[in-house]
Amino acid sequence: MYCGVKTAANPLTTAQRCGRLCVVAFCLFIAPSISAQTIDWRSNMTSLELEWTGSGDLTATSTGCIRSRRNGNRALDYGIMGIQSFGGDFLATRGSDSMLLELNFEGIALTDGGFTGTVFPGSTNCNSVTMDVRISESQLQNLPQGRYTTAGVGTYGRLIICATPASSTNCDISPREPFEDSDIEIAVTIPAYTRLFNVGDFKLPDYDGVAASVQQDMSFCVKSTSSSAGYRLTASSNTHHASANDFAISSAGETIPYTLLFDPSPDPANGNSLSSGVPVGPFTGSRQNQCGGGDNASMRVVVDGDDIRAASTGNYSGVITIKVEPN
Numbered sequence: 323m324y325c326g327v328k329t330a331a332n333p334l335t336t337a338q339r340c341g342r343l344c345v346v347a348f349c350l351f352i353a354p355s356i357s358a359q360t361i362d363w364r365s366n367m368t369s370l371e372l373e374w375t376g377s378g379d380l381t382a383t384s385t386g387c388i389r390s391r392r393n394g395n396r397a398l399d400y401g402i403m404g405i406q407s408f409g410g411d412f413l414a415t416r417g418s419d420s421m422l423l424e425l426n427f428e429g430i431a432l433t434d435g436g437f438t439g440t441v442f443p444g445s446t447n448c449n450s451v452t453m454d455v456r457i458s459e460s461q462l463q464n465l466p467q468g469r470y471t472t473a474g475v476g477t478y479g480r481l482i483i484c485a486t487p488a489s490s491t492n493c494d495i496s497p498r499e500p501f502e503d504s505d506i507e508i509a510v511t512i513p514a515y516t517r518l519f520n521v522g523d524f525k526l527p528d529y530d531g532v533a534a535s536v537q538q539d540m541s542f543c544v545k546s547t548s549s550s551a552g553y554r555l556t557a558s559s560n561t562h563h564a565s566a567n568d569f570a571i572s573s574a575g576e577t578i579p580y581t582l583l584f585d586p587s588p589d590p591a592n593g594n595s596l597s598s599g600v601p602v603g604p605f606t607g608s609r610q611n612q613c614g615g616g617d618n619a620s621m622r623v624v625v626d627g628d629d630i631r632a633a634s635t636g637n638y639s640g641v642i643t644i645k646v647e648p649n
Contacts, residue, residue, distance in 0.1 A: 390444030406476035408435035514648040519543035546607035552649035554603035573636035590622035604649040
């Protein structure tokens with residue numbers, strides 16, 4: 323409110339105007355413009371409980387619903403901030419191990435403690451929104467088994483998705499800031515799993531007709547994320563010669579048996595003979611992809627010369643299926 327005094331010559335008569343002033347008092351009332359801004363999550367972002375299958379990126383989508391309005395009946399545009407530690411990466415942790423989370427709100431990448439720079443349209447009702455989560459395979463395959471979570475991580479011990487008017491510059495807790503935040507937990511379980519690397523074909527040399535046998539070696543890597551890095555191995559043949567547990571190659575319905583040796587080292591010279599479909603172990607694998615650059619297991623195929631000479635001429639082949647399981 324502003325009050326003042328106005329003076330002016332009295333316009334009634336000439337005589338009265340001479341030397342006479344009249345005083346007019348006035349007051350001007352100015353009402354402040356009040357704009358009530360409210361943002362609320364009508365439905366919080368859904369928490370995610372994920373499990374990796376052992377290969378590929380891990381992706382998932384969280385959904386929520388935001389109402390953003392001014393004076394109750396006008397839509398209010400808003401901005402979004404992700405908050406965990408106000409800087410750095412979004413993380414899910416297990417002990418001293420951690421994985422980086424890529425978060426995208428409505429297709430826009432989130433950074434920890436910073437606004438996206440994108441203004442999202444408000445709604446007086448409820449806008450359905452999505453947040454996509456991605457964890458890369460390259461991280462997952464190099465982490466030990468267990469459950470990783472965002473709970474207990476960061477400044478507030480939780481992952482927060484904060485919505486605030488587009489004109490605001492922060493999500494600080496203050497009664498004057500009409501922001502609203504949604505807590506979300508993202509948990510990822512890496513199960514115990516095994517993986518083979520560097521497995522190829524056995525390419526036996528042509529038989530010369532006199533050698534006592536022909537053989538071919540193959541070394542490969544076995545990775546295991548079990549607590550002991552242990553694994554069990556089963557080799558199975560698609561062709562058999564005399565029993566369901568032997569290995570054989572075939573041509574035009576004729577079979578030739580062979581011996582398959584396995585050793586949990588890169589050299590199969592001291593390997594033990596396997597039976598088709600019968601598991602062996604436990605053995606100790608590597609926790610690293612590609613075994614850190616070297617192999618840790620091997621096989622040898624040995625075909626006896628007498629069995630070859632007893633067979634008809636032809637090209638013989640077969641398939642070995644190798645299965646490894648955590649132990």
